[in-house]
Amino acid sequence: MDNYRFLLSGGGTGGHIYPAVAIADELRRRHPRAQFLFVGASDRMEMEKVPQAGYEIKGLWISGLERKITLKNLLFPVKLLASLMKANAIITDFKPHLVIGTGGFASGPTLRMASSRGIPCVLQEQNSFAGITNKWLAAKAARIFVAYPGMERFFPKAKIRFTGNPVRAELSESLPDKQQAKGALNQHQDQKTLVVLGGSLGARRINQLIEAELGFLQELGFQILWQCGKGYYQTYKKYTAPGVEVTPFIRDMRTALASADLIISRAGAGSVSELALVGSPVLFIPSPNVAEDHQRKNAEAIVAKKAAVMLLESELEESFKKTMEELVANPEGMRAMGAAFKGLAKPGATAAIVDEIEGLLHKATSHD
Structure with a gap:
């Protein structure tokens, strides 16, 4: 059988969306004859990125619950009930053979309704600290694919497969x-x-840091490729100059990362996994x-293996310059750190996840 129907749900951030798209791809x-349908939160970035x-x-x-009492929180039970009903209608109409959840608000109702109807469901948890939605769904999942060791703290051990992201x-x-x-990239070779x-939306504090320390970074000898995010581009594009390229979004991430002698990044799960490959x-x-x-927690797991350095936002003012000077003064140490990070990469993650999914499908269809 090759004309499977796959339902995928995950979103809110690129960290939930890109793994789902990679698995679907x-x-x-x-299975070129398979059909695919994604379910997302109607006001989040997946509604643009998935198409x-x-x-x-x-x-x-x-949407999620906020930590303080707000009107949004009062609406949550209504939204959840409406979402469970709509997810149920989507499942009735699409009749998926298997459902894949990668975290985020929409995957909760979607996988809860699918599992209640006996449809095999799998979860993919990107982070070293499991998200609320995946913890809620774990008991009914057939497999849980993880990217960090020690995830039996959150999930039933027998269901876990350590595949990477x-x-x-x-x-x-x-x-x-x-x-x-x-x-x-028209950069200077020397x-x-x-x-x-x-990250996919840009980061205000990192942008403020680079703006404040642009001269210092150039004095250290860097040419800079600065992805500031779509929402920040109008503010920071004025800094584009010889040796500084400011861009809202890096389209050719392969080439950009290959050019890097040093990378400053958020520590979202997707970013961590992609940077390990580099x-x-x-x-x-x-x-x-x-x-x-x-x-x-993601960054700490890498730092513990001497494969990266980390500064919290609260430490930037005091420690950023010193940290950068130490890194530049120790090229041998930087190379060793990069090599240690590459040693943690799992380049076959997507294939390993799909192998497991195919095993579940064969089991399910052989019982039909």
Whole structure:
């Protein structure tokens, strides 16, 4: 049987969306006649990103709970009930053979309704600290794919498969060499390149830091490729100059990362997994504004293996310059750190997840 129907749900951030798209791409490559449908939260970025990747998506009226009492929180039970009903209608109409959840608000109602109807469901948890939605769904999942060891703290051990995070296909292929990449980006071959990443939406505090320290970074000998995010581009584009390229979004991430001698980045799960494949030294500045402080925990797991350095936002004023000077003064240490990070990469994650999914499908269809 090759005409499977796959329902995928995950969103809110690129960290939930890109793994779902990577899994769908690999399933579509192996099963060209399969049908795919995504379910997202109707006001979040997946409603734009998933169609751009070539897939149909339906939206649920769902959002998370806020930590303080707000009107939004009072609406939550209504939204949840409406989303469960709509998810049920989508499942009735689409009749999926298997449902894949990658975290985020919409995957809760979607996978809860699918599992209640006996449809096999799998979860993919990107972070070292499991999200609320995936913890809620774990008991009914057939498999839980994780990217960090020790996840039996959150999930039933027998269901866990340590696969790593799916990454964009273009990054799992071998990268161009540094000289080639610098040439393609019109960078100086004899100058160090600093690549600044703020995640898919940009990062205010990282942008403020780079703005304040631009002169200092150039004095250290860096040419800078600065992805500031779409919402910040109008503010920061004025800093584009020889040796400084400010861009809202890096389209050719392969070439950009291959050119890097040092990367400054948030520590979202997708970013961590993609940067491991590159093997460049990384300074993580985790976002403090995320559920369960998971970015700090992601970065700490890498720092513990001597494979990256980390500064919290609260430490930037005091420690950023000193940290950068120490990194530049120790090129050997930077190389060793990059190599250690590359050693943690799992380039076959997407294929390993799809192998497991195919095993579940064979089991399910052989029982039919």
